[in-house]
Amino acid sequence: MSTTSKPSQDELCQLFRGFIAAQNVISDAETLKPYECDGLSMYCEMPLIVVLPETVAQVQEVLRICHRYAVPVVARGAGTGLCAGAMPNAEGVVLSLAKFKNVIEINPQTRTARLQPGVRNLAISEAAAEYGLYYGPDPSSQIACTIGGNVAENSGGVHCLKYGLTVHNVLSVEMLTVEGEKVTLGSEGLDSCGLDLLALINGSEGLLGVITEIQVKLLPIPEKARVVMAGFDNVQQAGDSVGGIIASGIIPAGLEMMDSYAISAAEDFAKAGYPKEAKALLLCEVDGTAEEVQEHIEQVEKLFHSFGATSVRTSQTEAERALLWKGRKSAFPAVGRISPDYYCMDGTIPRGQLAHVLTEMQRLSEHYQLRVANVFHAGDGNLHPLILFDANIPGEFAKTEEFGGKILELCVAVGGCITGEHGVGIEKIRQMSVQFTELELLQFNAIKDAFDPVGTLNPGKGVPTLRRCQEYRSIEPKNKDMENSNNTNSNKHKEGVAHG
């Protein structure tokens, strides 16, 4: 812990350049600029220094120095995060893992891969393909986002309903503690003894340690995959047919829904042949052996018809399947074309509440005079309302954020949560106290203390810090005395930039 006074920016750079190549220690404003935000560019902050170490030993040394002087450290993968989780700290160091791009090993026999943290999500499946294997979780950002960032956010994708989230697909991680000590959580086996720290690290947003190596499970590439697309006149019917599929005993590989705004934006963008007149569109992918897919596709088509689908189309070729998905996977940028800016929310709800939530959202949309397009991981209840706005209109982003906050409160009110896969970061830190009581937040803080007592790992993110110390936790629970040192008010909002 820091006893001496903090070194200046120059002094810190000097220290880092002692063991990291000079060009990988950045401190000039122009080169720092691209690091000022992640994918949520409305939130930004210039860091003191960015370092791009090339070996784990260098990362260790960076952490030791930062620990010695209590300098904040913000780990960074590809910076595609959507909650300002990788947004820099003004007094801190951005620790970029971008140089750690190696697939260390693909083991076809055990169906596992060992990876450096900067390996891109898609690169894992590309490397595994020659063995007939792939990596399950597939965030839409998979071309760019890194496996280190995926673990830190516990990322999901359209195939999560069947193949699980990141946490279900990671066997072990090598992690550096805030002091720079190397530890391994998990093993090559499926379960480990003692407290499951690996479960804590998944989704910990860089607050508990810096991940330097990851071992993931790989899956055999299914023999066959086909997707059924169905259009509906109303959202209720589409929602009910999702329930109908699940009740029939089929777990689709992917089950996605879009509302009319999203359908027409995606269709204009991808020309996938989506029915533009539909009020809701479902994409249901079924995978498995050839026989199984045939059997399930027939059931799904029948179900869609029985729930009143106005159009049903099933992919006949791989190219057609890819095309049908293209519209969905590019829904964010597509929506970006029909509006100067959009703001992506990420609540999860019990699926049965969908119609109610969409109606309520429509009411809010009218109240705030802001349009909203909906993209929905329907199978697991994860909703992505995209609020359309124009950052050049003064006050419009503030209004958008308020609208977004109301949507998240709505999700919690119907028994859901404020974030299904994008994380809390800074963006949703205020809504944490909607989902959790103060005592629960204190428990989170206590867990953070167990890893990082001084609080230099990604400070101000993930969990609101409460002023009171842990020892005084048992005092009156009503005291709503929160200190959000990184409250959004204190951040400059960069105007006029669309993300995603």
Place this chain on the structure above:
Amino acid sequence: MADLSADIQQQVLAARDAKQTLNIIGGGSKSFMGREAVGDRLDVSGHRGIVNYQPVELVLTARAGTPLTEIEAALAENNQMLAFEPPRFSGEATLGGTLACNQSGPGRPWTGSVRDHVLGVRLINGLGEHLKFGGQVMKNVAGYDVSRLQAGAMGSLGVITEISLKVLPKPAASRTLAWDMGAQEAITFMNQLASRPKPLSAACWLQGRLYVRLSGALSAVEATLKEWKGTELTQDQANQFWQQLGQQELPFFDTDLPLWRFSINSAASIPALDEYSLIDWGGAQRWFRGEQDKLHMESLAAAAGGQVSLYSGGDRRSEVMHTTPAVLQAIQKRIKTSFDPDGIFNPGRLYHWM
């Protein structure tokens, strides 16, 4: 069907005031696991009942004292199941104890563990605070994953009062093939089968015979049966085998000898033990009976990429879990303290230092 959480909370607060420790008991079925338990009994088995079950949402919420049999009966009515196939120990095992011990059955590599299926918990910590983490939805990344942290913690972090789980449809069909072969050959073969895109759902080798279960759509299962050949077990034989394996009721488990559980790389070989082991989870879990030096067993496990624990029998006053490196010990102790600052719950059950 009673909600006793207020009661349990009072007992925790009383224990804290009196500086007493508590031994949390669900059904008591797994008292053989972990180290010897000390402390006053805190019986949570009365706190039971399914609180919410929405088959269409694939989510079930129940109080921790609910017997697994009750939960599985409710699921079966809707053709659903606990995909992690937990041992029921003759119907005594509770949902809380199952999560606390992270007990999963033969399907674990394919359908996941209890840790994989838990979505949320309510828990009373050592300060008597009743807290809620996670939720009743499939995806939730708000805050640290305290729910999964309970898996394998053996009650050392608090009294779990309520658990929400993801449940799954029962597979439409299930068939079992067997082959006669040695352990080394079986390990290789199991891993080969697992790398094919076929509806494999369990693979276990015992005493010269490899058993492989296929589950899923009938057409897929039948086509794979033909392709893989092997000897098909009758439905009764198959049910009995997987049932007895999952419930740890095979004669193999009926022993007074120390029982070791290895959780390791699925393809590793441990030549000294494999032929005498029960090899489950497609090679990733191995059971071995016998008086052995624990450190020796740990070195074998480490060489095989994993860990070993003394599951039952043997000296239960010494450590039974794989040795934890010092840095991780320190972090685990601090986590324990963050939940239970006075060390009330199950002291020493997991490790002597916790």
